[in-house]
Amino acid sequence: MTPLVSTPAARRSRFSNLRRAMLKAPGATLCALTIFAMFVYAFVVPLFSQNPFEFAGMSVLDSFIPPMWMTDGVPDFPLGTDDQGRNLFTAMAYGMRTSIIVGFLSVMIGLVLGGSLGLIAGFVGGKVDAFIMRLADVQLAYPALLLAMIIDGAARAALGAERSVTTAITIVVLSIGIAFWVQYARTIRSSVMIERDQDYVSAARITGRSNLSIIVLHILPNVMAPVLVIATINLGIAIITEATLSFLGIGIPVTSPSLGTLIRNGNNFLQSGEWWISVWPCLVLVLFVVSVNILGDHLRDVYNPRLKGRS
Amino acid sequence: MTSPLLDVRDLTVTINRDAGMVTALDKVSFHVNPGEVLGIVGESGAGKSITGAAIIDLLVPPLKRTGGTITLAGERLDTLSPKAMRAVRGGKIGFIFQDPMTSLNPVITIGRQLCDTIEAHLKIGGDRAKKKALEWIERVGLPNPDVQFKRYPHQLSGGMRQRIVIALALCANPALVIADEPTTALDVSVQAHILQLMRDLHRESRTSMMLITHDLGVIAKMADRVAVLYAGRVAEISLVGELFNAPKHPYTRGLIRATPMPSPDGNVRLDQIPGAMPGLGKTPPGCAFNPRCFKAEGDCCVTIPPLTARESAAFSCFHPLEKEVA
Numbered sequence: 001m002t003p004l005v006s007t008p009a010a011r012r013s014r015f016s017n018l019r020r021a022m023l024k025a026p027g028a029t030l031c032a033l034t035i036f037a038m039f040v041y042a043f044v045v046p047l048f049s050q051n052p053f054e055f056a057g058m059s060v061l062d063s064f065i066p067p068m069w070m071t072d073g074v075p076d077f078p079l080g081t082d083d084q085g086r087n088l089f090t091a092m093a094y095g096m097r098t099s100i101i102v103g104f105l106s107v108m109i110g111l112v113l114g115g116s117l118g119l120i121a122g123f124v125g126g127k128v129d130a131f132i133m134r135l136a137d138v139q140l141a142y143p144a145l146l147l148a149m150i151i152d153g154a155a156r157a158a159l160g161a162e163r164s165v166t167t168a169i170t171i172v173v174l175s176i177g178i179a180f181w182v183q184y185a186r187t188i189r190s191s192v193m194i195e196r197d198q199d200y201v202s203a204a205r206i207t208g209r210s211n212l213s214i215i216v217l218h219i220l221p222n223v224m225a226p227v228l229v230i231a232t233i234n235l236g237i238a239i240i241t242e243a244t245l246s247f248l249g250i251g252i253p254v255t256s257p258s259l260g261t262l263i264r265n266g267n268n269f270l271q272s273g274e275w276w277i278s279v280w281p282c283l284v285l286v287l288f289v290v291s292v293n294i295l296g297d298h299l300r301d302v303y304n305p306r307l308k309g310r311s
Numbered sequence: 312m313t314s315p316l317l318d319v320r321d322l323t324v325t326i327n328r329d330a331g332m333v334t335a336l337d338k339v340s341f342h343v344n345p346g347e348v349l350g351i352v353g354e355s356g357a358g359k360s361i362t363g364a365a366i367i368d369l370l371v372p373p374l375k376r377t378g379g380t381i382t383l384a385g386e387r388l389d390t391l392s393p394k395a396m397r398a399v400r401g402g403k404i405g406f407i408f409q410d411p412m413t414s415l416n417p418v419i420t421i422g423r424q425l426c427d428t429i430e431a432h433l434k435i436g437g438d439r440a441k442k443k444a445l446e447w448i449e450r451v452g453l454p455n456p457d458v459q460f461k462r463y464p465h466q467l468s469g470g471m472r473q474r475i476v477i478a479l480a481l482c483a484n485p486a487l488v489i490a491d492e493p494t495t496a497l498d499v500s501v502q503a504h505i506l507q508l509m510r511d512l513h514r515e516s517r518t519s520m521m522l523i524t525h526d527l528g529v530i531a532k533m534a535d536r537v538a539v540l541y542a543g544r545v546a547e548i549s550l551v552g553e554l555f556n557a558p559k560h561p562y563t564r565g566l567i568r569a570t571p572m573p574s575p576d577g578n579v580r581l582d583q584i585p586g587a588m589p590g591l592g593k594t595p596p597g598c599a600f601n602p603r604c605f606k607a608e609g610d611c612c613v614t615i616p617p618l619t620a621r622e623s624a625a626f627s628c629f630h631p632l633e634k635e636v637a
Contacts, residue, residue, distance in 0.1 A: 197371070198413045198414075199408040199409075199410060199413045199414035200413060200414050200415055200416040200417075202369055202406075202408070202414075203406065203408065203414050203415075203476075203479065204416070205369065206367055206369065206404070206405075206406050207427070207428050207431055207432070207483075208397040208398060208402065208431060208432070209397075209431075210397075217419075218416050218419075221416075221418040221419070222416070222417060222418055
């Protein structure tokens with residue numbers, strides 16, 4: 001019998017478990033480290049630098065400076081500057097921060113919305129289930145990006161032209177979140193339908209628990225694992241969607257940085273030789289999304305017992 | 312005679328199918344006296360588990376209770392609102408499930424599950440509930456309660472889990488415990504341990520028990536009285552000794568004879584009952600057992616034999632077996 005109390009020895013072995021897991025999946029470990037580094041970049045750099053999208057943070061005299069290792073490069077601007085003289089290194093940190101926040105919040109909204117609808121559909125069943133799932137089917141007929149654009153447009157029309165950056169970000173978060181609830185709802189629903197008929201649910205029912213506490217205390221913890229994996233992968237998709245919306249000019253306004261607005265901004269100068277303005281944010285975006293996806297895939301393999309011991 | 316703890320009368324459960332209503336339980340009546348173990352036996356599909364589920368209102372659609380009364384300690388259960396029903400369940404009735412692999416929540420420690428149940432029904436606070444939970448872990452025979460308390464179900468073996476399920480069913484001091492095939496999912500040596508445990512706990516607490524099983528060996532070891540179910544009807548109810556020595560219903564005798572039993576000369580005697588139990592909705596007219604019964608006569612195929620009481624027993628057969636036949 002192995003002791004389960006947390007002795008120093010047990011803690012040590014847990015730590016070596018982590019090390020073993022990291023050695024076993026070097027790719028996923030590398031991705032996790034990349035993501036971690038990007039988080040540090042996105043949340044630490046803005047603490048020590050001025051927002052280049054504010055007037056005090058830029059100077060038109062410094063516009064179109066190439067990266068520091070090229071001729072005319074300046075060490076003050078390691079990755080160069082854009083047409084307004086914004087420091088790309090700090091602008092990307094700010095942009096990355098917006099993108100990550102938007103990605104996380106929209107995944108949260110999709111998770112909460114889709115999760116609760118899926119729980120209700122799976123647990124209640126019958127007409128409620130049919131209604132929610134047909135709604136999901138209808139939504140699936142529209143590409144998620146198009147849907148996000150529709151919701152975004154509708155919200156903007158409703159709120160009028162006068163809006164702050166915060167409102168714009170809120171709208172983007174909501175529209176991406178709503179565009180992606182279906183996947184969570186379907187996954188949770190099917191897991192709930194399996195768990196619902198397990199004896200431990202009947203047992204909880206017999207002990208006199210209400211339906212709500214059965215759902216929250218007993219079913220929810222048992223259906224979370226697959227959804228969390230989907231959420232990880234969707235984080236990448238959400239960030240891409242945000243970038244796409246911003247690139248198209250309907251997401252985050254151009255006056256505040258996000259990876260999408262930076263790419264859009266640089267796109268205007270791609271043909272005229274100032275490649276660095278859009279290439280850096282593109283690279284960062286690709287690196288981040290690929291890392292998130294590989295990590296998500298790895299998590300899926302870890303949580304899928306059928307794949308255990310294979311490959 | 313003292314008034315029974317649980318009195319079930321004419322309990323009828325139907326299945327609502329597209330093609331119409333199918334009767335799963337047909338006017339099942341029995342009672343459980345205080346401190347008594349009532350065994351319920353029958354083949355697969357005879358309605359044993361449905362009987363248990365109907366008493367605690369756990370029938371899932373398309374199953375539906377359509378008739379009869381259920382009285383627990385003088386209180387009608389069948390007319391209670393769902394909310395009042397919740398207070399009765401668990402508080403007065405404990406349920407032991409068949410499969411210990413699925414009847415514990417896999418993501419909650421067994422200590423937490425025990426504490427939750429104890430807190431919900433005994434209305435006592437965290438520390439005392441935990442103390443009681445530890446007591447119960449010890450009582451059901453698991454070593455190192457402190458260690459077990461923090462364990463998750465997947466860290467326990469089948470037998471250990473079933474002990475926890477038993478503790479969960481009994482920890483709220485219920486008046487009646489319904490055990491639905493508590494040993495079916497376990498291997499034989501563990502079965503014996505669990506049965507012994509249930510017998511010991513029953514002897515200590517004098518809780519009434521309804522033991523649902525298809526295993527006559529379990530019945531012989533545990534039960535005081537036995538109800539034999541066939542095709543959703545009660546075939547016979549009698550004291551356990553009487554049932555084994557002098558079954559009245561031909562089906563009961565067939566069931567007993569179909570149990571593998573080594574005879575003195577070393578051969579294993581095994582008699583089958585010819586045919587199979589009629590499926591749901593295909594019950595023949597008259598006595599449900601008539602196509603397979605060697606004593607069936609004309610009247611058996613026309614009218615359903617009523618449950619008639621004789622001395623301590625009751626049976627539903629027009630041509631009961633005499634004592635010497637068995």
